[in-house]
Amino acid sequence: xxxxxLPLVFYGFFQGMGExxxxxxxxVKNIFKKPWEKDIFLQQVEEIGxxxxxxxxxxxxxxxxxxxxxxxxxxxxxxGAGTEAYGGPIIxxxxxxxxxxxxxxxxxxxxxxxxxxxxxxxxxxxxxxxALFSLGADPNKYLVVPRVLAAFIVLPCLTLYGDVIGxxxxxxxxxxxxxxxxxxxxxxxxxxxxxxxxxxxxxxxxVFGIVIAIIGCWQGLKAEGGxxxxxxxxxxxxxxxxxxxxxxxxxxxxALPASLGG
Amino acid sequence: MIQxxxxxxxxxxxxxxxxxxxxxxKGETLVIIGQSxxxxxxxxxxxxxxxxxxxxxxxxxxxxxxRLREDELYKTRRKFGMLFQSAALFDSMxxxxxxxxxxxxxxxxxxxxxxxxxAESLAMVGLRGIENLMPHELSGGMKKRVGLARAISYxxxxxxxxxxxxxxxxxxxxxxxxxxxxxKKEIKITSIVITHDMVSSYKVxxxxxxxxxxxxxxxxxxxAVKESKNQIVQQFIHxxxxxxxxxx
Numbered sequence: 447x448x449x450x451x452l453p454l455v456f457y458g459f460f461q462g463m464g465e466x467x468x469x470x471x472x473x474v475k476n477i478f479k480k481p482w483e484k485d486i487f488l489q490q491v492e493e494i495g496x497x498x499x500x501x502x503x504x505x506x507x508x509x510x511x512x513x514x515x516x517x518x519x520x521x522x523x524x525x526g527a528g529t530e531a532y533g534g535p536i537i538x539x540x541x542x543x544x545x546x547x548x549x550x551x552x553x554x555x556x557x558x559x560x561x562x563x564x565x566x567x568x569x570x571x572x573x574x575x576x577a578l579f580s581l582g583a584d585p586n587k588y589l590v591v592p593r594v595l596a597a598f599i600v601l602p603c604l605t606l607y608g609d610v611i612g613x614x615x616x617x618x619x620x621x622x623x624x625x626x627x628x629x630x631x632x633x634x635x636x637x638x639x640x641x642x643x644x645x646x647x648x649x650x651x652x653v654f655g656i657v658i659a660i661i662g663c664w665q666g667l668k669a670e671g672g673x674x675x676x677x678x679x680x681x682x683x684x685x686x687x688x689x690x691x692x693x694x695x696x697x698x699x700x701a702l703p704a705s706l707g708g
Numbered sequence: 709m710i711q712x713x714x715x716x717x718x719x720x721x722x723x724x725x726x727x728x729x730x731x732x733x734k735g736e737t738l739v740i741i742g743q744s745x746x747x748x749x750x751x752x753x754x755x756x757x758x759x760x761x762x763x764x765x766x767x768x769x770x771x772x773x774x775r776l777r778e779d780e781l782y783k784t785r786r787k788f789g790m791l792f793q794s795a796a797l798f799d800s801m802x803x804x805x806x807x808x809x810x811x812x813x814x815x816x817x818x819x820x821x822x823x824x825x826x827a828e829s830l831a832m833v834g835l836r837g838i839e840n841l842m843p844h845e846l847s848g849g850m851k852k853r854v855g856l857a858r859a860i861s862y863x864x865x866x867x868x869x870x871x872x873x874x875x876x877x878x879x880x881x882x883x884x885x886x887x888x889x890x891x892k893k894e895i896k897i898t899s900i901v902i903t904h905d906m907v908s909s910y911k912v913x914x915x916x917x918x919x920x921x922x923x924x925x926x927x928x929x930x931x932a933v934k935e936s937k938n939q940i941v942q943q944f945i946h947x948x949x950x951x952x953x954x955x956x
Contacts, residue, residue, distance in 0.1 A: 569798075572794055572796060572799075573792045573793065573794055573796035574796050574797075574798055574799070576753065576758050576790075576792065576796065577790070577792055577796040577797075577798070579756065579757075579758055579785070580756050580758070580785060580788065580789070580790040580810075580859075581809050581810035581813060581814075581858070582782060582785060582786065582810060582813035582814050583809070583813055584778075
């Protein structure tokens with residue numbers, strides 16, 4: 447009996463994928479069409495970027511601290527006392543390639559993806575989207591394009607900022623709190639950390655930005671059924687974007703080369 | 709000016725429009741009456757291409773808009789202004805930004821000219837000095853009037869009114885009726901009003917059409933509607949629970 451619903455689940459999944467795919471392709475086409483909604487784009491840069499700085503600062507700082515702590519314990523326990531300073535490159539690599547892009551993605555998804563779905567969903571149920579159409583504005587161009595473009599540009603910037611804060615956190619725990627050798631820690635970090643490691647994280651962040659914005663817009667545009675419908679759209683936007691971020695992170699880690707050096 | 713020919717629209721199993729045919733003449737005010745949920749809003753949303761029909765034609769000034777591409781539809785939409793049931797003001801914008809929104813897209817006016825047109829449009833609906841207020845600072849009646857100012861700001865040829873008197877008190881509803889009549893007299897506008905408010909219908913209409921079970925069952929002058937032999941029309945205009953209308 448319980449397997450009877452299975453085709454419906456698959457149908458819903460593929461229908462959703464199709465809707466997101468169409469929305470995305472339409473958005474990409476509209477990016478190059480005039481008029482450009484410059485003011486809304488700048489508003490979204492502020493909303494997604496500037497206003498996310500406090501939450502990104504907190505998560506990156508504590509992410510860096512706890513990763514520094516576990517790396518210190520790992521080296522101390524399995525390699526031996528005195529080797530903890532060699533953890534610097536591992537901390538920086540782990541943070542810039544995996545932890546910071548994911549943390550930033552999840553945090554921005556919770557803060558911004560939900561807000562996008564709620565704002566557009568409310569516009570949908572109060573006929574503001576229909577009003578945009580009637581007044582000669584394409585809702586995709588007016589609402590979706592600025593948000594997707596802003597998230598695509600801003601997420602890598604937030605991630606780079608988070609990388610710096612996280613690495614300072616790891617350095618602070620190891621060097622200031624646990625007293626490991628500062629010179630070895632910095633020298634090894636600079637020796638082994640490649641620019642590509644940081645770039646990998648930034649590429650992932652750009653993809654996560656598109657995912658967060660497009661799923662938020664998709665759910666907002668699909669919202670129906672009053673306030674409860676907007677609530678459901680908001681929840682779905684965050685849950686779907688978070689799952690997509692974690693799945694895509696694995697495939698991007700697998701697809702992107704580990705190093706550009708021979 | 710507008711010909712609706714055999715229009716059909718279903719949402720899943722729900723057949724909303726089942727062969728609607730209707731003509732609207734230039735400069736007239738046509739009121740479409742019908743029960744809540746009878747498909748009146750669906751019908752007028754077809755006119756500006758917000759909804760695509762399953763079957764049928766909508767001919768506006770000789771052009772079948774159901775076959776137009778999105779960019780061609782944009783030019784036809786310029787002919788229409790729409791007052792939405794909930795006013796649908798953009799809540800992140802001031803009144804002035806709301807009213808000038810269509811102007812920015814449909815005209816090549818300078819900022820100074822736009823500002824002047826916004827003030828003129830607001831004055832036409834009896835509002836002055838509220839340009840910098842936000843929609844949440846307005847009463848229900850003021851929102852409707854700002855919605856109307858937004859719809860007329862770029863001087864469309866046809867205005868669609870979706871339940872203009874719903875949700876406001878009878879005095880403000882009558883003020884909106886007067887505005888509809890003024891728009892017709894002052895800017896010779898063609899109007900399509902959908903409502904289930906018979907007081908309003910009798911006051912503003914040149915002709916009244918009744919939509920029932922997805923079809924237009926009567927189209928005539930307000931006086932003729934009052935004398936209609938159709939039992940469904942009689943039950944509706946008298947607001948009686950007893951009669952042939954089912955599913956209320």
